[in-house]
Amino acid sequence: MTFSIRKAMAASAFAVGMAWAGSPAYAKTQVNFTVAEYSSKTGPYFEEVAAAFEKENPDIHINIQVVPWDTLLQRLTTDIAGGQAPDISIIGTRWLVDFASQGIAEPVDSYLTPEFKSTFIDTFMAPSVIDGKTMGLPVAASARAMLVNTELLDKAGAKAPANWDEFYTTAEKLKAVPDTFAFGLQGKEIETDAYFYYSLWTHGGDILKGDGTSGLDTPEALQAVTLYKKMIDEGLTQPSPTNYTREDVFNLFKQGKVGMVFTFPMLIPQIKAEAPNLKYKVLPFPEGKAKATYGVTDTLMLFSSSQVKKEAWKFIEFAYKDEWRTKFDHGEGFLPVTKNVAAEKYYTSDPDIAGFAAGLPYAKFAPTIANWEEIADTTVRALQQIYLGQAKPDEALKAAAADINKIRSK
């Protein structure tokens, strides 16, 4: 008995000693990097970059924390509140205003050499500039587009729609194909609002009006949502969209059960892996009064509280080398944010990626305004009430616009 206790004590003493030795105690500088998990490839990819970097810089240790997107903001909030903020993190660009206005984000202009700055595509650099200061670097970008199942279109004898009128008639024809749905409409959880913005923008509306008030009480917004509601009521979408998240809708598409969806480039690698026989085509969103797509960027942010900014920046510059960016963008299915990668043949000749990239000249970005998540949630609530038939479209939109104006104190 005593023997086993002593053995256990010895073992735990050994473990404590090992933990002590394992911590970077030999004057190694540690850079803490919080990585948002885009897919199962994200973590291993950044570990690989870090390992290569540490080989060249043996005095710096990059400590990578992979956090799923759903909990990233919560994790950063608690880390910052608890004084445990990382040194660098990937964040959604839509959050950057909140980080910048609270003095959490470090302006990087003084670190950014003209040479390094020139590697980025300006369109993607712009959303990270707040009040003239660059608050972070674009790390990932995507533009949205429409995917159609060409096999179902052929069966229905319909052609791929170019504008909303054609979209509606195509949907009516697709409805006749048994066991499938014409249009996959998202109505649940993250980006339910984005699915509506596609329609809003192409109908000529916008999230905010010129004077900064909500654009939900405009005739364009009403037109955009009425079309969706009409399609729900006439059975041109899958039943009960409020039970379908983005992933649920995309899964229907992968199963060949839905004719048309609005999606992001990251779906392409998934289709290739999970449904290699699916026949599809990437097309721009149906046009109304305007052409539009949703450009989404994520930002690599340096924390103002960091004690190791110089080392962190050294790693950032390393990670933006062409070889690493190519690997990242290809692996995750993103559009490139640096000029050299964008010039690769793959991004101009591949019909899928080119289809998504085609929208970039007229891409709209989510406005960089404070309290974005709350505004998005207010919008989603109004949309769900409309989709469920709990509220009349014009009333729900007006109420949501009033709420948003209150949140923005306009």
Add this chain to the structure above:
Amino acid sequence: MKSRTRIPTTPLLMILPSFLLAMSIIGYPILDLAWTSMQEVSRFGKMMGFVGLVNFAEVFRDPLFYSSLVRTVIWTVAVVGGTLIISLPIAIMLNDDFYGRGLARVIVMLPWAISLTMTAVLWRWSLNGRAGLINATLMDFHIITEPIEWLATAPLAFTVEILVGILVSIPFTTTIFLGGLSSLPQDSYEAAVVDGAKPWELFRYITLPLMKPFINIAIVLNVIYVFNSLPIIWVMTEGGPANGTDILVTYLYKLAFRFGQLGKASAISLIMFSVLFVFTIAYVLMVMRQEHDSADEEVKHDA
């Protein structure tokens, strides 16, 4: 000469350290919460200055707070009530000696070992309209012809969530009841059987009254757990659609970690704490008075 009651200092001194420890562990977060709720708090937890009761005023002006509060009451009463009604018969059955009782007990307890979040994720998948197991099974048995979208509308989604809530509360409650049943004195049953009592009468006049303290504990503990339970609703619907399944704790989570309104969120959690505190005290007092009354009655009968 006044007679002085001697205060027993030694025992008090001896419990003082653990009392202080307990108070600092329990008390500090509450004080901190109260302090936070009266501050303007930045998105990332920085205190921006004292604002008094502004956060509370904002909470009480918020219509979503009231609808979440009402739904919290429905949620708690339905889940706790349902759990008790189902758990007691299960416990009585498992208390009887039968072949394979050990296995049956393990099966009932097993769900307890799975985290609530995992259970909720499983149910979310099973309830999926097109790809879910539940619809597939019901359609195979020709009970339904069209798949049901279980989580698409708030009333149905909330009902389903309550049922899942009941299911996951059963193991814990059954355990309390089993402990209670095995401590009941067997001689009262034997005496009653000799007097010709039927099974229902045994249950109604012996089991139920003797089980009262255990039922009370099960009620108090379950109310506290269920009232504060986030994972089931959060995983299955995130309080949606259109906030139709939000209870206070999911609404609080959204406010704190999505919208970054930590001050308002602290105010709500303080309100939740007081609701639970008042409920627990009131319930315990009520139970104590009942016991007191029935003790009095017994005295009268004896006289």
